[in-house]
Amino acid sequence: MKMKPAKQVSNSTRSNLITIGAIIIVYIICQIMIANGSISNLMKGLLIPLCYYSIMAVSLNLTVGILGELSLGHAGFMCIGAFASAFFSKVTVDTIPNVFIRFTLAILIGALAAALLGSLIGTVVLRLRGDYLAIVTLAFNEIIKNVMNVLYIGVDSEGVHFSIKDAASLNLEEGGQTIVNGPRGITGTPKDATFGIAILLLILTFIIIINLVNSRSGRAIMAIRDNRIAAESMGIDITKFKILAFTISASLAGVAGVLYSHNISTLIATQKNFGYNMSIMILVFVVLGGIGNLRGSIIAAVVLTLLPEYLRFMQDYRMIIYAIVLIVMMIFNWNPKCIAWRKNHSIKGYLAMLFNKQKKEA
Amino acid sequence: MKMKRMLGLFLVLCLTVASFAACGTKEDTGAQKSGDKFYIGAIGPLTGGAAVYGQHVKYGAEIAVKEINEAGGINGKQIELRYEDDEHDPEKSVNAYNNLKDWGMQILMGAVTSGPSVAVAEETKNDNMFQLTPSGSAPAVIQYDNAFQVCFTDPNQGAASAKYISDQNLASKVAVIYDGSDVYSSGIYEKFIEEAANTNLEIVAAEAFTADSKSDFSVQLQKAKDGGAELVFLPIYYQEATLILTQANGMGFDPIFFGCDGLDGILGVENFDPALAEDVMLLTPFAADAPDQKTQDFVDKFKELSGGDIPNQFGADAYDAIYIIKAAIEKAGVTPDMSISEIGDALKVAMTEITYDGLTGAGMTWAATGEVNKEPRAVIIKDGVYTLFE
Structure with missing residues (x-):
């Protein structure tokens, strides 16, 4: 990796500030539109999902773009964060009436649970590289999802009861409450997530990652990505930094899960929301937005989440059109001939600029 | 470089404004709709693993709506039905619900599957919108007083x-x-x-x-x-x-x-x-081979619409659901110019007062909890057809 001159570092800082500024401007525009009622119900309902998908994309970019490892299990960490925090909120909904305190604790619990699992899984699987890592993370994703589907947890005056058979074998006493009900998941999680908190978390995620990237640890992580052997011979503890990046990435995905579970009252682990479908969806956000490009991840997450909703007027052809748009975008962004064409024909275009920046970084 | 950054920021802003502009126009069309028609929204999976159920519900509901409109509508008012895909995903079903609200939905028939129905029930409760699910059978679907079921609970x-x-x-x-x-x-x-x-x-x-x-x-x-x-x-x-x-x-x-x-x-x-x-x-509650005229008419129409598929219980539930909504509207004397919440309040009461004979059971009544009361029927397969078991 080339040493960056001082001016370029300040450029990247400015670029990051612009991204944060843009997020805040979008937030203010949305608030104004909500206040004067000119926003559609659909868009209003999508504001929080847009935030948590952006958090997912940005956090996966840490693993894929900065650490340079292909993880296909990101939705699993979201799942853990969602279930842990929803469980907490459901249990304490009566004992902690203050929404702010309860939700803050829920976010911390979601992030911690995901981080714990992330470090556990990371310790085991980060010895693998490339395709092998992708396969194993995919498997862990499926394991997490399936465990959530057979897990029964109930609470009564004696404490917490666990079972992986059925709700009856929890042996709850009179007045006990089944919280996690196997495939029926958790219902009735309080809707604590608000757009303001979601935006705040997105900005926080962004700042955490850019700070990490610009720190000593971040440089070590990128050194591992660029040349593992060279980094190792320089005395960098490869396993430690890999696990560090992986754990932070997982805990941020857990935060996205907290937002997910507190935005919708039913939490069930299905193939669609926490299976590999979602993991790959998030990876698509990252790849389309540009590997290693945090702002691109956010834009891709927003565009690709809005797209299927705004294609609803196409009725039955909605998903076909969505897939075609995805393929076209992928070709447009990454095909060498397209890149050459874009260079020749729209030098001033924004996409061309994005690419140039990536080339410098790569 | 600075120029390009500014350009980038400008493009992001354009994108946001454009996406919101699209919503603005949508809302306008939604607001225009009122007065002479009942707008019934439906939510179910049309893509993904559970698509077959959503598809059958869609056909069943369309048949009922067509019949009612041809016969002069509900109290002289026509019905307009719009069906949105939820991919059997609770999150998408809430999106579909919001989309239908932008369209001007007054009554919801849905969702088809249990998980999405529970998620949507939370939203309908906030808006006090009347919700009748044809086939969302989990008990949590009807935990609020504005939601009712056509099918048995699990x-x-x-x-x-x-x-x-x-x-x-x-x-x-x-x-x-x-x-x-x-x-x-x-x-x-x-x-x-x-x-x-x-x-x-x-x-x-x-x-x-x-x-x-x-x-x-x-x-x-x-x-x-x-x-x-x-x-x-x-x-x-x-x-x-x-x-x-x-x-x-x-x-x-x-x-x-x-x-x-x-x-x-x-x-x-x-x-x-x-x-x-x-x-x-x-x-x-439903067998496509039942000999009565009502079932046979329905099956014929269903086959015509779907290109030869034989309806299952989901299609029949949806067909009944539309007629149940009609019966409740007639009982409550609801008119399309009422607000969503007024319609919800009126229909909640009317649901407990009506008795309905449909494809999926005779003499159906509803408790205020939203649960349906009808006789279960056992069917046995004999010589390749469903026959009632005596």
């Missing part, structure tokens, strides 16, 4: 099945094979086991499978066989049931197979020998 089906088996003396040793990862299946299973304890039924095996391991059932069947089960209870959907029947036949295991409404549709599965389903019993 626990009801489980209890009714156990009672039916013991009352009719079909068997004393019973095995259950269920999908532990499915809301519908595990809901029925739990109540079945609970109710079986109150009867003379002995559960010799209760074996689960999951959505990710549903191609080989030899282990579960072997356990049922070793336990000496005379009857195997299958509270599952028909796709897996066809495999179970085929594999049971392969290992020479021939007990009575008893299922719930999820087994409806088993005769239409491709590459499945209907002879294997001979003598299979299922507790379902």
